[in-house]
Amino acid sequence: MAWSGLAILNALADGPKLTRQIAARLGKTREAARLCLESLRRKGLILSAEGMHQITDKGRQFLAEDREITSGPCGNAAPSRRALSLRQKAWRAMSIRDGFSLDDLLTMLCDGSEKEPERNLTRYLAALETAGYLLPLARRGEGGVKRWRLRRDRISGPEAPAFNTQTRRLTDCNTGQVFELGRIALEAGHVR
Incomplete structure (x- = not known):
């Protein structure tokens, strides 16, 4: 599964969306979209409640700065x-x-x-x-x-x-x- 963090943040920039809407926009299964959304939520980039997702201020800052968003650990910076x-x-x-x-x-x-x-x-x-x-x-x-x-x-x-x-x-x-x-x-x- 390819990582779609930035694409999801871009999709949420114009307002909250349901999981199925994000999945359709990215051409992914709902499960694949759900996993990406969960990772973004853990990083504090989006808020999620009952299948509805919206971007946070931190997520908007990542978009504005065009910062790379990784799906996994932080390379050598991750605690072992x-x-x-x-x-x-x-x-x-x-x-x-x-x-x-x-x-x-x-x-x-x-x-x-x-x-x-x-x-x-x-x-x-x-x-x-x-x-x-x-x-x-x-x-x-x-x-x-x-x-x-x-x-x-x-x-x-x-x-x-x-x-x-x-x-x-x-x-x-x-x-x-x-x-x-x-x-x-x-x-x-x-x-x-």
């Missing part, structure tokens, strides 16, 4: 999310513990099948600390390792914040809030 990833497991462990270190998480969560778990969690902990999710504890752990506590006011839901290492962007998957982190210092304190 996988069920039961090491980071998701770490988030759950952090949310139930009063304090933890990198070593604590590695011991609890890793079974040897993970690829570079220490590097993965080191980056993740640094991103969470930079975004304000983690508070470093004054008292260090055994061997002088750095310890943290997850701020209770930052627990927004069960989904772990997703950190995109390429764009250095942390996305809270529960609220949609995005943190532009820039360059994160991966200090020796984060590692051990």
Whole structure:
């Protein structure tokens, strides 16, 4: 199915339309039009109620600026999310513990099948600390390792914040809030 986002916005620019009217105007099935409309609605470009659709101010702005509208993820800008990833497991462990270190998480969560778990969690902990999710504890752990506590006011839901290492962007998957982190210092304190 070819993506018809811009064509749909153009069709709605002169007033609200029914799904069947949009499908006929684009020469698509109602189901194909419905899927495109749903994607536009999720992006906030149209409003839909009982099969009637109208363009929003944001949609009009996209039309005026002739901005590209994609149907899928945002390329490298999309947060990476996988069920039961090491980071998701770490988030759950952090949310139930009063304090933890990198070593604590590695011991609890890793079974040897993970690829570079220490590097993965080191980056993740640094991103969470930079975004304000983690508070470093004054008292260090055994061997002088750095310890943290997850701020209770930052627990927004069960989904772990997703950190995109390429764009250095942390996305809270529960609220949609995005943190532009820039360059994160991966200090020796984060590692051990």
